[in-house]
Amino acid sequence: MSIIVSGFNGFEQFKCVCTFLKDRNYNKSIHGNANLNCGTDNSVLNLVFNSFPINFNTTFAASWSYCLSYHGDTLWLFGYVGRKLNCIKNVKLPKGEKINQVSCSRRHILCVTETGTCWQYSLETDQLKDLSGILTTELQREDAIREFVVKVSCGETITAVLTDKGSVYNMPNKLELRGEKIVDIACGRSHILMLSERGEVFSIGEGRVKRQSV
Template sequence: MAAEEDVRMTEVTGPFRQVLFISAGASHSIALLSGNIVCSWGRGEDGQLGHGDAEDRLSPTRLSALDGLDIISVTCGADHTTAYSLSCTEVYSWGWGDFGRLGHGNFSDLFTPQPIKALHGLRIKQIACGDSHCLAVTMEGEVQSWGRNQNGQLGLGSTEDSLVPQKIQAFQGISIKMVAAGAEHTAAVSEEGALYGWGWGRYGNLGLGDRNDRLVPEKVSTLNGEKMNMVACGWRHTISVSDTGRLYTYGWSKYGQLGHGDFEDHLVPHKVESLADSFIKQIAGGWRHTMALTSDGKLYGWGWNKFGQVGVGDNADHCSPVLVKFPHEQKVVQVSCGWRHTLAITEEKNVFSWGRGTNGQLGHGESMDRNVPKIIEALSVDGSSGQQIESSKLDPLSGKTWVSPTERYAIVPDERTNGSFGKGEWG
């Protein structure tokens, strides 16, 4: 980690840069702004912010290492992050490297973005990051996976971790539209609307009618002819949306995260009846909570709410969808769930966050929890002081890039520790 005096902080001002995309990890956040600018904030202990150190950032900070690389997408895992440049045909990754989740062929932590050599030259359509594994869908509909694989979540037919991306051969001849990654399971939707699940299935989160693991993708056959359009994963639950905009959830529901008005697990996709009259435009899954965005810009949340991550003004768990209210009834255009916090972009070009704030992951310049949406001033057109984003530029001779596993040890998830993942605080 660099000494404090080695970091030069500058302020980025000028024309307003609109936030195009947001993504939330376990305790950090990232945003892609117009002009291909990337900002990150929150917990930095494992290098997941990409600023060359292990410091937390309480406000959005420009990730200078990605300047000029024409980044078009960013995705958070639990304690790692990825970005993609179409013009360079490179996927970059950084953060906690245990189990090979960074795809660089080793277990080392990485404090600045580095390209994944095995993916060089591939045109990537989408990247999904779970707790300890990642997947990338190519423009041709093929899927590469890497990282932790103890329950078969990589879909490679084994339980061996993969330190570099490998093609999922089970999808040969099947064009995949998108993938989603949970803690230890994975889901996918094909271009033809078929839904697949694989990996850890203890809570029915694969949608296959049982609690068994799968080492390769298996098609969900209980959808009564409905074609699926999108899928998202929470920690141990799965959310999907049909072509007709209907919302389905399945898996673990101890905290009501399935939204069916109870706390019962479901082993196959089950329609969320309370939103049956809404057309669902986007979905997101957190550690134990769920968000759904309707076509008319309304955002609903439910599930675990200890830190206010559902965003409805209390800290009680909700087993049915509840409408999240925004100032001046702003319409939402995008949402992302972290493990215990949530981010949203509104039509008015404002960015809001709520939930756990202990590491600054809400981007408000403080470490307070929030149980209703609060505007991130630096990223929003309505920010009271205009757009002011700090940029951290590390002296390359003084900052660490790689940190070997002998210096930093991972905590392996264990049911005896309440299923905790990573090195952060999960309460």
């Protein structure tokens, strides 16, 4: 099993992941201050994976200034966090709920738990908030069939939530999709792409520089 990372590392977010490890032999894989590349030294790659009790293959996300992973009910943040460089921080969810999926932007992190609850962690306020009650219409009506959050996706100016009934919310408002059931979502900086169960792709949001030419 291996981890390969490359790109901008001005906030030392990749380096923080390695710093977290007990064995510091990772230093030989760092090349300069701007980039960290782990792709040639198998001992380093195995060290990274075996020393950290998280499956990076399925639980890793990144934003401009930090990277993120999770294990059980705990989020792990590495990089520029709380206005501090080279920072490592963990955030534990209330009630011990197991995290199933995460997405992040510069401003916040959204995570979905095994119970279908959607939590938001704000990097600006250092606070956790249950967003399930903010979702409008069906999710708040007691007489309606309850919907559970199954996936979240964060852009810089837009945030999408997908429920188990195929509904999509541009937080906090439900999108009207004329009866289409959505099975997957993804956010760009200011737009959302939605895949329907019929294999069609829908988009909403800002479309400059042909971002939505699908």
